[in-house]
Amino acid sequence: MNASAKPERTRLSAEDWEDAALKLIADQGVNALAVEALARQLGVTKGSFYWHFRTREALLQAALERWEQYGEREVISQIESMPDPRARLPELFRRVAHELAPHRVYAALLKALDHPQVVPVMARVSQRRMEFLTNIYREAGLEPVEALNRARLTYAAYVGFLQLNFTLGLPRISHEEFDAYVEHMIRTLTPN
Amino acid sequence: MNASAKPERTRLSAEDWEDAALKLIADQGVNALAVEALARQLGVTKGSFYWHFRTREALLQAALERWEQYGEREVISQIESMPDPRARLPELFRRVAHELAPHRVYAALLKALDHPQVVPVMARVSQRRMEFLTNIYREAGLEPVEALNRARLTYAAYVGFLQLNFTLGLPRISHEEFDAYVEHMIRTLTPN
DNA sequence: CCGATACCATACGCACGAGTATGGATTGCG
DNA sequence: CGCAATCCATACTCGTGCGTATGGTATCGG
Numbered sequence: 001m002n003a004s005a006k007p008e009r010t011r012l013s014a015e016d017w018e019d020a021a022l023k024l025i026a027d028q029g030v031n032a033l034a035v036e037a038l039a040r041q042l043g044v045t046k047g048s049f050y051w052h053f054r055t056r057e058a059l060l061q062a063a064l065e066r067w068e069q070y071g072e073r074e075v076i077s078q079i080e081s082m083p084d085p086r087a088r089l090p091e092l093f094r095r096v097a098h099e100l101a102p103h104r105v106y107a108a109l110l111k112a113l114d115h116p117q118v119v120p121v122m123a124r125v126s127q128r129r130m131e132f133l134t135n136i137y138r139e140a141g142l143e144p145v146e147a148l149n150r151a152r153l154t155y156a157a158y159v160g161f162l163q164l165n166f167t168l169g170l171p172r173i174s175h176e177e178f179d180a181y182v183e184h185m186i187r188t189l190t191p192n
Numbered sequence: 193m194n195a196s197a198k199p200e201r202t203r204l205s206a207e208d209w210e211d212a213a214l215k216l217i218a219d220q221g222v223n224a225l226a227v228e229a230l231a232r233q234l235g236v237t238k239g240s241f242y243w244h245f246r247t248r249e250a251l252l253q254a255a256l257e258r259w260e261q262y263g264e265r266e267v268i269s270q271i272e273s274m275p276d277p278r279a280r281l282p283e284l285f286r287r288v289a290h291e292l293a294p295h296r297v298y299a300a301l302l303k304a305l306d307h308p309q310v311v312p313v314m315a316r317v318s319q320r321r322m323e324f325l326t327n328i329y330r331e332a333g334l335e336p337v338e339a340l341n342r343a344r345l346t347y348a349a350y351v352g353f354l355q356l357n358f359t360l361g362l363p364r365i366s367h368e369e370f371d372a373y374v375e376h377m378i379r380t381l382t383p384n
Numbered sequence: 385c386c387g388a389t390a391c392c393a394t395a396c397g398c399a400c401g402a403g404t405a406t407g408g409a410t411t412g413c414g
Numbered sequence: 415c416g417c418a419a420t421c422c423a424t425a426c427t428c429g430t431g432c433g434t435a436t437g438g439t440a441t442c443g444g
Binding site: 202203226227228229238242247248 | 400401402403404410411
Binding site: 028031032110111112114119122123126127130145146149150152153156157159160161163164167170180181188189 | 221223224302303305306342344348377
């Protein structure tokens with residue numbers, strides 16, 4: 001009940017703490033990131049934590065940087081390797097829509113945009129994704145300005161969707177209904 | 193410097209506290225809602241607060257309910273009184289885009305969707321707005337399912353925009369650029 | 385096998401914010 | 415005027431969560 005049923009690691013590393021922190025952030029948000037709570041969850045006490053990190057702030061910083069570097073890469077490169085530019089957008093939409101798990105941290109950080117430490121991280125990540133999206137729209141045939149605005153619109157829709165359906169539980173949309181929504185989104189936001 | 197330069201009210205009412213709370217929420221988020229901080233800002237002490245409210249939680253509840261009832265109404269009725277259904281959507285978009293101030297509380301509450309007290313309020317408000325939007329799309333000629341999905345998309349774009357440009361300060365978009373974005377959004381999301 | 389280093393537990397101190405107790409001041413009303 | 419009710423100040427208590435001090439246990443190289 002109270003004991004940790006985890007992989008029974010004998011010793012912990014800084015990376016273990018960072019991963020646990022990211023997991024906790026994804027589950028309960030940045031505010032819930034408390035060192036004693038984390039320690040309990042890992043089956044140790046604060047004494048361990050303060051050996052690996054100088055402060056709680058340092059852990060958050062390390063976890064955020066870890067998340068920023070670890071993320072991306074896979075999806076972006078896979079999409080860019082597709083030969084037909086027109087086929088990239090629908091594929092990207094469907095892929096993102098059906099792999100929501102990796103976006104749970106992003107959704108949680110969205111709710112912590114008042115925190116000084118997360119703002120720069122989110123600004124960088126969002127900026128990179130926006131540029132990626134803008135490029136795809138250009139390659140799909142849109143004029144530069146059109147592509148930028150369409151990317152803004154698309155990314156805003158993505159962010160808003162995370163908020164409305166992830167954290168807020170708007171009238172529990174069904175699976176088929178969700179697929180229909182995604183297809184509608186593709187028709188509406190994709191050129192031609 | 194430290195004294196309150198406010199309207200110099202001699203006595204305070206519960207409504208004064210609720211308004212101050214909403215102002216503070218809009219400025220610094222729900223987490224920043226502390227009774228001693230509020231008291232300082234109003235030029236009084238906690239002693240006053242605990243006469244009007246039983247607890248901090250009660251204040252938040254009252255403020256949220258006040259916001260929920262006070263909001264809406266104006267925009268909705270004005271839009272619905274427009275004769276030409278096709279003209280309603282562009283008007284709604286432009287209106288919302290240029291009056292962002294009233295949406296600062298909504299943006300702040302969006303970041304507090306982990307808080308049990310705000311979830312039901314936001315669910316109700318968002319639901320009502322979504323239904324309003326869906327109706328407009330239907331009156332503009334969309335099929336029921338199409339109208340619903342388009343409303344979802346539009347509202348998600350609205351929510352995402354608030355997050356990205358209000359709280360996060362993505363590369364400070366200029367005034368002309370913003371207008372262009374709004375027009376692009378109208379072209380993209382409006383039928384025909 | 386044994387010391388040094390890495391890792392962790394226990395027991396503190398301390399700041400901060402919510403809530404309470406109690407008395408003082410101000411206002412409305414008879 | 416004078417007394418009640420209303421509104422507010424001061425001075426506490428108490429829980430919570432960060433950070434520290436210090437000593438204990440495991441692990442590894444020589």
